[in-house]
Amino acid sequence: MAEAAHAPSPAAGARHSTTGIDSRKLLMWIFLASECLFFGSLISTYLIFKGDIPFPSPAFITEHMHGGEVTGWFPADRTGPDGTEYAGVLNIPVTSASTFVLLMSSVAMVLAVFGAQNGRPKMMKLWLFATMLLGIVFLGFQVFEFHEFGAEGLNLSTNQFGASFFVLTGFHGAHVTVGVLMLGSLLVGSMRRTGLGPDSGFHVETVGLYWHFVDIVWIVIFTIIYLIPA
Amino acid sequence: MATAAGALAPPAVPAPSVVWSWLTTVDHKRIGTLYGVSGMAFFVLGGIEALMIRGQLAVPNGDVVDAEHFNALFSMHALTMIFLAIMPLGAAFFNWLVPLMIGARDVAFPRLNALSYWFFLAGALMLNASWFLGGAPDTGWFAYPPLTEEPFSTSRAMDFYTVSLLILGVASLIAALNFIVTIINLRAPGMTMLRLPVFVWMTMIVSWLLALSLPVLTVGLVQLYFDRNFTTHFFIPDGGGDPILWQHIFWIFGHPEVYVLILPAMGIVSEVLPTFARKPLFGYAAVVFAGLSIAVLGFAVWSHHMFTTGLGPVPRVVFSATTMTIAVPTGVKIFNWLATLYGGNIRFTTAMYFAVGFIATFTIGGISGVMHASPPIDSQQQDTYFIVAHLHYVLFGGAIMGIFAGVYYWFPKFTGRFLNEGIGKLHFWLFFIGMNLTFFPMHFLGVAGMPRRIYTYDADLGWETWNFVATIGAFVIAAGMLTFLWNFVRSLRAEANAPDNPWDAPTLEWATSSPPPEHDFDVVPVVRARDPLWHDRDNGLAPPEPDPNEHIHLPPPSYYPLLIAIGFALFGIGALSHLAVLALGAVVIVYGVWGWVLEPTGPEPGGAH
Amino acid sequence: MSVEGGHAAGAHQRSHPTVRQYLLIGLLLMLITVVELIASYSDIGSLLIPILIVLSAVKFAVVVAYFMHLRFEDPLLTRLFVFGFVLAGAILIALIALFWTDSAISNR
Numbered sequence: 001m002a003e004a005a006h007a008p009s010p011a012a013g014a015r016h017s018t019t020g021i022d023s024r025k026l027l028m029w030i031f032l033a034s035e036c037l038f039f040g041s042l043i044s045t046y047l048i049f050k051g052d053i054p055f056p057s058p059a060f061i062t063e064h065m066h067g068g069e070v071t072g073w074f075p076a077d078r079t080g081p082d083g084t085e086y087a088g089v090l091n092i093p094v095t096s097a098s099t100f101v102l103l104m105s106s107v108a109m110v111l112a113v114f115g116a117q118n119g120r121p122k123m124m125k126l127w128l129f130a131t132m133l134l135g136i137v138f139l140g141f142q143v144f145e146f147h148e149f150g151a152e153g154l155n156l157s158t159n160q161f162g163a164s165f166f167v168l169t170g171f172h173g174a175h176v177t178v179g180v181l182m183l184g185s186l187l188v189g190s191m192r193r194t195g196l197g198p199d200s201g202f203h204v205e206t207v208g209l210y211w212h213f214v215d216i217v218w219i220v221i222f223t224i225i226y227l228i229p230a
Numbered sequence: 231m232a233t234a235a236g237a238l239a240p241p242a243v244p245a246p247s248v249v250w251s252w253l254t255t256v257d258h259k260r261i262g263t264l265y266g267v268s269g270m271a272f273f274v275l276g277g278i279e280a281l282m283i284r285g286q287l288a289v290p291n292g293d294v295v296d297a298e299h300f301n302a303l304f305s306m307h308a309l310t311m312i313f314l315a316i317m318p319l320g321a322a323f324f325n326w327l328v329p330l331m332i333g334a335r336d337v338a339f340p341r342l343n344a345l346s347y348w349f350f351l352a353g354a355l356m357l358n359a360s361w362f363l364g365g366a367p368d369t370g371w372f373a374y375p376p377l378t379e380e381p382f383s384t385s386r387a388m389d390f391y392t393v394s395l396l397i398l399g400v401a402s403l404i405a406a407l408n409f410i411v412t413i414i415n416l417r418a419p420g421m422t423m424l425r426l427p428v429f430v431w432m433t434m435i436v437s438w439l440l441a442l443s444l445p446v447l448t449v450g451l452v453q454l455y456f457d458r459n460f461t462t463h464f465f466i467p468d469g470g471g472d473p474i475l476w477q478h479i480f481w482i483f484g485h486p487e488v489y490v491l492i493l494p495a496m497g498i499v500s501e502v503l504p505t506f507a508r509k510p511l512f513g514y515a516a517v518v519f520a521g522l523s524i525a526v527l528g529f530a531v532w533s534h535h536m537f538t539t540g541l542g543p544v545p546r547v548v549f550s551a552t553t554m555t556i557a558v559p560t561g562v563k564i565f566n567w568l569a570t571l572y573g574g575n576i577r578f579t580t581a582m583y584f585a586v587g588f589i590a591t592f593t594i595g596g597i598s599g600v601m602h603a604s605p606p607i608d609s610q611q612q613d614t615y616f617i618v619a620h621l622h623y624v625l626f627g628g629a630i631m632g633i634f635a636g637v638y639y640w641f642p643k644f645t646g647r648f649l650n651e652g653i654g655k656l657h658f659w660l661f662f663i664g665m666n667l668t669f670f671p672m673h674f675l676g677v678a679g680m681p682r683r684i685y686t687y688d689a690d691l692g693w694e695t696w697n698f699v700a701t702i703g704a705f706v707i708a709a710g711m712l713t714f715l716w717n718f719v720r721s722l723r724a725e726a727n728a729p730d731n732p733w734d735a736p737t738l739e740w741a742t743s744s745p746p747p748e749h750d751f752d753v754v755p756v757v758r759a760r761d762p763l764w765h766d767r768d769n770g771l772a773p774p775e776p777d778p779n780e781h782i783h784l785p786p787p788s789y790y791p792l793l794i795a796i797g798f799a800l801f802g803i804g805a806l807s808h809l810a811v812l813a814l815g816a817v818v819i820v821y822g823v824w825g826w827v828l829e830p831t832g833p834e835p836g837g838a839h
Numbered sequence: 840m841s842v843e844g845g846h847a848a849g850a851h852q853r854s855h856p857t858v859r860q861y862l863l864i865g866l867l868l869m870l871i872t873v874v875e876l877i878a879s880y881s882d883i884g885s886l887l888i889p890i891l892i893v894l895s896a897v898k899f900a901v902v903v904a905y906f907m908h909l910r911f912e913d914p915l916l917t918r919l920f921v922f923g924f925v926l927a928g929a930i931l932i933a934l935i936a937l938f939w940t941d942s943a944i945s946n947r
Contacts, residue, residue, distance in 0.1 A: 018417040021913050023338045026411045029916045030441060033923025034403065038445035040927035041479065045453065045464070048475060048938045096876055103872065107865035110906045114858060157461035160470045167456060185824070205908075212906045216899050223895040227879040228888055414915075442926055478934055529930060533937070545937055 028206050032213045039217050042168040043224060049160035050075070073154045074161050075225060089152050091145070092226055098141035099222050102176075105134035106215045113208045117201035124204060125190050131211065132183040135176055142173045165225065172221060175214045182207045254787035256340035257748060261347050262325030263644070268351060269318035273630075275358075276310035277711060279303050281704055284668070288701035290689035300685035301368035302387075306361075308371035309391075312491065313398050314354045316625065319633050320494035321350075324409055324433045326644060330739035330746060331427045333418025333755045338411040340785045341826065342404055348795030349401030356802060357394035360387055367391040370683065372480055375465035375473040379457055386806060392455040393802045399444045399451075400798070406437035406444075413437075418738070420757035424518070427737045428511060431518045432497030435525045439486040439493075442529070447483035450476060455805070474539055481532035489528045491625060492592075493521060495632020496563060499585045502635050503567055505735040506582040507574025510761055513566040520559035520566075527556045537605045538612045546605045553603035560596055564589060579733070580654030584635035587662050591627025595620055598673070613683075616676025622669040631661070634714070641721070642728035646744045653717040660710030667703030671696035736761030741773060749784055752776040788829060794822035855911060864905050871898050 017023060072078060072086035080086055108130040115123030146166070149155070154162045186207055190196050196203050255261065283303050286294040295303065325343065329336055337343050360366045367387045369378045378388045413426070413434045426434075453464040454476065463469025465476045504511045511517060533541055533549040541549070567589055576582070598620040602608040611617055634657075641649045680693050687693055731740035740763055742751050753776045759765035766773070797818030804812025856864070875894050878887060904910040909917050 017415045018421075019415055019913065019915060021415065021915065023411050023415045025912075026415060026916070026919075027339065027407055029920050030407050030410055030923075033920050034407070034441045034445055036924045036927040037442050037930075038449060040931045041446045041449035041482075044931040044935050045449070045475065047935050048472070049470070092876070092879070096872070099872060100869065103865070103868050106868075106902060106906055107861065110861050110865075111858060114855075114861065117855075155461075156456065157463065157469070160463065163456070163462035163464055163471075167453065167462070171452075181820075185827070209907055212902055215906075216902050219895055219898050219902070223875070223891050227875055227891050442923060446930075472938075475938075478937065482930060482934070529926060530933075541937070542940070544940075 022202065024202070024206060025209075028209050032209065035213065035217075039168075039172070039220070042164075042171060043220065046164040046168050046225065049164050073152070073158050075165075089149055089154055090226055091148065094141065094145065095222065095226050098138050098145075099218065101134050101141065102138045102215055102218050105131045105138065106212055108134060109208045109211045113201070113205050116196075116204035121190065121195060121200075124200070125187065128183055128187050128190070128204070132180055132187065135180045135183065135211075139173060139176055139180070142169065142176075169221065169225075172214070172217055175217070179207070179211050179214055182210065251787065253792055254344075254789045256336075256344050256785050256788055256791070258325045258329050258337050258340065258343060259644075259746065259748075259750075261343050262322045262327075264347050265318045265325055265350070266322030268354065269315050269322055272310050272314035272354065273319070274711065274715075276307050276315050277708060279307040279310065281708055283307060284701040284704040286685065287687075287697050289698065290691075290694055291686050293686075295685070297685040298365075298368065301683070302361075302366040304683055305368050305370050306358075306366045309357060309367065311625070312371060312487070313395070314357070316491045316629050316633070317402065318350060320436065320491070320629075321346075321405055323429070323494060323498065323633075323636055323640070324405070324436075326640070327739055328409060328412055328430055328433055329416070330643075330742065330750060331430050331737055332413065332416060332421055333738050333751065333757065334412065334416035335750045335754075335782065336785065337408050338416055339408050341788050341791050342408050344788070344791035345794060346401045346405035346408065348792050349397055349404065349798060352795050352799035352802070353394045353397035353401060356397065356799065357390060360390035360394075363390070372484065373454065373476075374480075375454070375457070375471075375476050376467065378454065379466050383458075389455065389458060389806050392451045392458075393805050396448060396451050396455075397798060397802050399448055402440050403444050406440035409433055409437040410441065418755050418757055421738075422757075424515065425757055425760045425762075427497075428500035428514065428517055428521075429494075429497035432493045432500075432521055435521050436490050436493050439490050439525055439528065443483045443486035443490075446479055450479035450483070453479075474536070477536050477539060478532070481535045482529075484535065485532045486525070486528045488624075489524055491629045492632075493524070495588065495592075495629045495635075496521065498632045498636035498639070499567065499588050500563075501735075501737065502581050502585040502639050503570045504761075505639070505733050506577045506579055506585075507571050508577070508734075509570065509574045510736070510764075511566065512569035512572075513562075514760060516562055517566050520562040523559040524556060527552060527559070531556060534603060534608070537608045550603055550605055554600060557596065557600045557603075564593055564596075579638070580649070580651050580658060581635050581639035583655060583658040584631050584638060584661075587658065588628060588631040588635060591623055591631060591662075591665065595623025595625075595627055598623065611676060613681055614676035615672040615680045615682060618682055619669050619672035619676060622665070622672070626665050626669065631665075634658075634661070639733070640739075642732050643739055643744050643746070645722065646726035646728045647721045647724055648728055648732070649717050649721045653713060653720070657710050657713040657717060660706055660713055664703050664706030664708075664710055667706060668700045669703070671699045671703075675700075731763065736764040738762055749782045753780075786830075788826070790822050790826040790829060794819055794826065797822055855908070856905060861905075864901060868898055868901060 019026075072088060074086070074088055075090050076088040078086045078088065108127045112124050112127035112131055115121070115125075115127060149162075149166075156163050156166050186196065186204060189203075190200070252260065252264070255264075282295060283300065286292045286300055286303075325337070328334075358366075364386045367373070367390060369383060369388065369391075373388065373391055376382060378391075413430055417426070453462070456462040457464050457466060457471070463471040465471045465473045467473065500511055500517060530552045531549055533545055534553045537546055537549075571586075598616070602611045602617070602620070638649055638654055641647065675693055675696050678692055678696075680687065680691070680697075687697075728744040730743055732744075733740070738755055738757070739746075741755055753774050755762065756774065758771075765771075797815050800815030800818060801812055802815070804810070804815050871894050875891055878890050878894075883890070903920075909920070
């Protein structure tokens, strides 16, 4: 992604930039602006279908629901038309934990950038590793959650909540996965004899921008899906 | 290695063969040529599809093609012309001209530039491969569900549609990001934002439109793909979905896309008119801000494509008002072009013919557009040939006429050779008469109630005459295109005798040789005014001398863009066939990205061999 | 990312936060999240959604401004990103409004 700007400048070899902003950083920020529209579209699909989820029929509940507790395939708890209490599928305590993990990873990322920019490669490697680990833990939480929902009978075809939830959080998870790959690449690169080269602070910072963006998308998703009730 | 010692020495690029050098090129001029040649080839293909459509409709109860093939033909005609002809032809000009016009030696990210071309080619080939692999998309370019869902569309056609458009979208997004950064960051000394040529401004606006609208289409395409392959019901009413949601998503992308198609032509015309009127563009700032207004308003009008879907009175009024508002900045541009001509010392070259023809035909298309900005009128015109007439006046009379103005204007710069002016004027008249003959009668057909997308019609409906006239017009256009191809081949075989600035034009691309050297400029120009070459000419300023000690660093060729594009194509083929192919594609992409990252490109000692 | 280039790392005008400040910002983000959780579990009625939106917006802004350094960068970057973000917000709010007020959806 962040390729060198190829010095079309009178001064030999100097990186040319009219505004003084590095082209790669500019590219990343415009890309993130574009990503706002991507996640915005997924989130609005979720919101458009939210509250539009039919209650399961009593016959279906008897057939599929787990012992005792009546679980529905909608985000939060609801009362059905006949006064029955339905429990939503979202497990807020577990997801709060994964949200903390992702927030912690952002703190770790910022420390890695600090290390890279201040000539402290050990600090950089340590916190890059921590960021990647926390990212993997977050993905683990997501796999667990998807698995739990599947066990409850909620999948892509169950209803509009299932479809829009899995596609939205799935694409967020895919972004986290790409971020983990980039962090891993940085980590492997920094183990080389030459390290990440003279531009290491820059590379770590650019990956950091992406990582923090994925984090703020989760801040929005967490609020909209998990915290705001039906 | 490409660190050339001395400004005038050609960079020593190791080139084992001509083909390999094109496959690995990162030179913006060569990539521009690739885009241009591909775009022209697809323009011819889309034209052949159009001729088959017009052949079928020439007489009542025609039997040139059957109904299924007719559906595929009009769908693929639209997809080909929009995504595979007009957009890449625009991109060809962006690639060729933006670095030259801003006084840069390449785009900000040369390898990303190559990547976007190879992605484009992969998507284009995949879309057209559908003809041979179970049928081409046959639901219109807008692919409205539920027609595009099971059980109405059971072949792989719509999966080809979603996957190819996703790949084409990624290609356009990469190019858009690259051009925004290039224009913001690689301007020559003195080239302030309000000295940028209007064409460069339009490139930047188009790039922003793409960067901010393509993600929305991406989401829609993914949802449609999931509906068809992974049992979701986003757009299927039976499962709780909503087909109208697709229409919203599609047109939130689709309307900015309309400006993506027309703004490059507006930029080209804004360069051609001042040169041949021999006076600066009238109201430069107004033209630029009109372009910006069109772009911003373009995001606020999408529902005018959906007036007949039961939006409710308030949304209809709002979207009708925003749509009519767009006529204001568009009108500003048209009057500025006319004022540029007024009092000018006009030279009627072929490029000028096309530019003036553009103003006339585009204005007709613009006015019929304002007509159906009114919901009651639109309710009458929706899905009739009146809409077909309108959109072809904008896209053929606008975008294509503008693009050919650019072809005739910049051909000497691109190739060092002139296109023949006499044959060029014949080409213009065939195009101009042909398009009016084809598309003007469609207004009458629409008002007479002929619906779009019908594959045949009965004899007693009163549509025979104008349909026959339109078909004649289509073949006149085809004759015009053959004339152009003849002119093109003839010129390429002629002597390269174009001087640096044959038209006495004011912008920087004419300051270098024709065709430009690989490093574009021997010395990076310094810009002192909005029309730099006219300013320097009038003030007797000589071009600066090259610095013999300057080391021009050019990026070395790279095969990683092609490799990653192949990986991405495999990924797409996997999405249409088998998971194993998809996984293979992912591996190739990861390998390619790693190679890309580690590939030395910089001028630093030790960074290259 | 490529491994070459001559960018001078850390050539920024305004001073960046220190490690201690980063940790404090991280703590602040945690605290806001805890407050959000408490709010969502307590019965505060119609105020809940505005409170959650404001708190999330604060978290969003803090991450963008400090962790992503936007506060210390050229204002052009802020303008570009905010333009995309505001456009996304405006279009999508308009889209959702079209559906939520649209009788067609309840007739489905």
